[in-house]
Amino acid sequence: MIPDTYSQPVDPDLIACLDCDLLQRIPLLEPGASACCPRCGKELCRSRDDVKHRTLPLLLAAASLYAIAISSPMLGISAVGREASTTVFGGAEQLWRDGREAVAALVLFTAVVAPALQIAFVLAMEFAGRRQEPPRWVRTLLRHHVLTKTWSMIEVMMLGVLVALIKISELATVIPGAAMYALGVLIFLLAAIQSSFDPRAIWDRVEWAEVRRAGSAVQNEATP
Amino acid sequence: MSQAAANAMALGLQSCETCMLLTRPAAGAHEGRCPRCGSETHFRKPASLQRTAALVVAAAICYIPANLLPVMNTTTSSGSETDTILQGVVLLWSPTGWPLALIVLFASVMIPSAKILALGYLLVTVQRGSVRNSGQRVRLYRIVELIGRWSMVDVFVATFTAALVQLQPLMSIAPGPGLVFFAAVVVLTMLAAESFDPRLIWDPSSEQEADDV
Ligand SMILES: [Zn+2]
Numbered sequence: 275m276i277p278d279t280y281s282q283p284v285d286p287d288l289i290a291c292l293d294c295d296l297l298q299r300i301p302l303l304e305p306g307a308s309a310c311c312p313r314c315g316k317e318l319c320r321s322r323d324d325v326k327h328r329t330l331p332l333l334l335a336a337a338s339l340y341a342i343a344i345s346s347p348m349l350g351i352s353a354v355g356r357e358a359s360t361t362v363f364g365g366a367e368q369l370w371r372d373g374r375e376a377v378a379a380l381v382l383f384t385a386v387v388a389p390a391l392q393i394a395f396v397l398a399m400e401f402a403g404r405r406q407e408p409p410r411w412v413r414t415l416l417r418h419h420v421l422t423k424t425w426s427m428i429e430v431m432m433l434g435v436l437v438a439l440i441k442i443s444e445l446a447t448v449i450p451g452a453a454m455y456a457l458g459v460l461i462f463l464l465a466a467i468q469s470s471f472d473p474r475a476i477w478d479r480v481e482w483a484e485v486r487r488a489g490s491a492v493q494n495e496a497t498p
Numbered sequence: 499m500s501q502a503a504a505n506a507m508a509l510g511l512q513s514c515e516t517c518m519l520l521t522r523p524a525a526g527a528h529e530g531r532c533p534r535c536g537s538e539t540h541f542r543k544p545a546s547l548q549r550t551a552a553l554v555v556a557a558a559i560c561y562i563p564a565n566l567l568p569v570m571n572t573t574t575s576s577g578s579e580t581d582t583i584l585q586g587v588v589l590l591w592s593p594t595g596w597p598l599a600l601i602v603l604f605a606s607v608m609i610p611s612a613k614i615l616a617l618g619y620l621l622v623t624v625q626r627g628s629v630r631n632s633g634q635r636v637r638l639y640r641i642v643e644l645i646g647r648w649s650m651v652d653v654f655v656a657t658f659t660a661a662l663v664q665l666q667p668l669m670s671i672a673p674g675p676g677l678v679f680f681a682a683v684v685v686l687t688m689l690a691a692e693s694f695d696p697r698l699i700w701d702p703s704s705e706q707e708a709d710d711v
């Protein structure tokens with residue numbers, strides 16, 4: 275149950291560590307420096323040196339590599355004169371056909387849906403969040419951004435594909451597909467994007483939820 | 499200057515877990531609503547210990563069939579054969595394949611069991627109000643959060659192996675029932691780590707300091 279009334283904001287320079295609740299003042303940071311909690315060592319904030327211009331090309335590259343990674347063959351096999359290949363979707367489909375629907379859904383979610391949302395959210399926030407007054411939906415995206423990061427498992431899938439490749443190579447000739455190379459580069463791109471994306475800078479500029487509500491409340495009172 | 503650490507909760511303040519804005523909820527209320535992002539704010543994650551404990555127990559239960567039931571069924575013209583996770587590691591073990599066998603052993607056997615044990619340890623120490631090794635315990639929690647996802651490796655291995663090796667009637671590989679339990683262990687431990695509130699680790703020591711003053 276979310277309370278109807280908004281909480282009162284306190285001093286904007288004060289924050290409490292999310293890992294130990296220690297109240298502290300955010301120091302002024304040099305570009306590229308980060309502030310850590312003195313009690314538990316959690317990184318509280320990092321000041322990014324001007325990386326804004328780098329994020330957009332990285333994002334576009336990541337989006338195209340993602341498209342290649344999910345649409346082209348991941349691994350191919352050639353044995354006894356027969357050839358076959360599979361994509362990420364093919365893998366999930368086979369699981370489904372074998373009666374492991376829940377696992378198929380999990381694979382689709384962690385390997386296809388969550389990475390797509392991760393890239394799309396950051397891309398949308400890059401476009402809209404740069405404006406002086408970011409639109410309201412940016413708040414919703416920012417709120418779910420952490421979740422997409424947690425469940426996007428591109429790098430884990432890469433390792434899984436490598437292990438599968440070596441395993442099968444003892445039975446048949448395995449041919450790495452284009453998707454595997456795309457995945458390999460995508461991992462580094464996503465890591466670079468996450469380290470240059472600064473949610474704090476956007477939070478500092480979003481219109482407060484409470485401001486809109488207070489505005490409409492005043493209007494309601496004015497028209498009894 | 500006083501060395502007593504000021505806890506936000508002791509001063510009646512909550513920090514938003516989404517945007518980190520520090521706010522004061524309505525008088526007497528335990529929950530608030532962040533005026534910036536609109537998320538619900540709490541002093542501590544609601545029912546954190548109960549929820550984490552329930553998820554850890556569920557994960558521990560699923561961990562047993564995950565290791566005993568086969569994750570892969572191989573059918574060849576000469577018959578069929580099933581492999582559990584550990585048997586899969588043994589099969590991978592060869593003069594050239596041992597680094598991979600180690601990776602799979604680490605990701606599928608060590609990480610899930612270490613996660614269950616670590617979360618259990620954190621739950622017990624918080625429940626007992628332990629004030630010792632708080633720094634180490636919060637670091638342990640961060641490791642659990644960080645490495646949990648890597649257990650999914652075996653799920654992806656089984657997915658791609660089964661999708662690729664469909665050379666009927668010569669040979670085909672299908673995922674076994676163990677895989678479902680194994681995937682459940684991964685998801686349940688990840689959810690358990692998410693529902694644990696690391697601030698609980700520090701609460702007993704903060705209370706002690708407050709008493710000393
Ligand atoms: Zn801290």
Ligand SMILES: [Zn+2]
Nearest residue numbers: 514517532535
């Ligand atoms: Zn907030």
